[in-house]
Amino acid sequence: MSEIVEPVSFPPDLETLIERKKADATFTHKDWSCDELEPLRSLVRRHYRRVQKGRCAYCRKDVSLTSALNCHVEHIAPKSKYPQFMFEPKNLCVVCADCNEIKREQEVANAEPDTLASRTGRISYPRSSNGFRIVQPHFDEYSKHILVYRGFFIDRTDKGNFTIGACKLNRRLREFGWDEKIVEDGELLEASQEFIEASDAIARLAALNRIRDACLS
Ligand SMILES: [Zn+2]
Structure with missing residues (x-):
């Protein structure tokens, strides 16, 4: 919805x-x-x-x-x-x-x-979602296009990618870098670096899974 x-x-x-x-x-x-x-x-x-x-x-x-x-x-x-x-x-x-x-x-x-x-x-x-490049709140369900995890915005679709770029949603990360908890943890840091350098949504999601596992371990 x-x-x-x-x-x-x-x-x-x-x-x-x-x-x-x-x-x-x-x-x-x-x-x-x-x-x-x-x-x-x-x-x-x-x-x-x-x-x-x-x-x-x-x-x-x-x-x-x-x-x-x-x-x-x-x-x-x-x-x-x-x-x-x-x-x-x-x-x-x-x-x-x-x-x-x-x-x-x-x-x-x-x-x-x-x-x-x-x-x-x-x-x-x-009159429909197809008319927009951005995630349009009157037509789109946000979570189908963008995953928000621990302050990271990860695109799930082209629309999600466009929106993250157009609105600079990962601005906090750019401004302040990774939070201290992540930097202190080697596995987290490596997974985070992988996330930054990922070239597409699949690679980003794989990196995200590593981050999640590291946080839970
Ligand atoms: Zn806002």
Whole structure:
């Protein structure tokens, strides 16, 4: 089952506001943060925070349950590339501050990975998992694509691989290296090195099994 089973729906006053913004030729994706849209952003945040059970759609870590600072509204198909989907309920979810910052930096640098499988003539929003290169919480079950084990993110599918790369999910490992417990243990260290150097998902899973065995021994 997909992670999100209930897309947000907008009350009539916000639907009217959306239609007005869509009809405004001067409105761009950069205006998503404007004051007038604050009630809409707030509604979207509250809705997906609840439906996602307080977890980031990409890294699965906790988002803030009360503050907006660690619970950001995310456009799964980037709003800079696909402004036509800026208000599409199935294009929205919430993510943590770290995942949001990575996406924001990509947007500023105009280097956002294209999360849709096909861009040509895209007028209507994709209706199934096949339309996306990224693990899409409205269509995909996270654990079928990505295995999270002791803080490591391991791809099980091409989508998982794309998502880990696009959202830099193994950023903690890159930033801080392996935790001390692993470094102190020779077998764990060797298995961990094997994991880093693995060239494909099968090799990574084999290395992961070694890590798991070493942890249990
Ligand atoms: Zn996250």
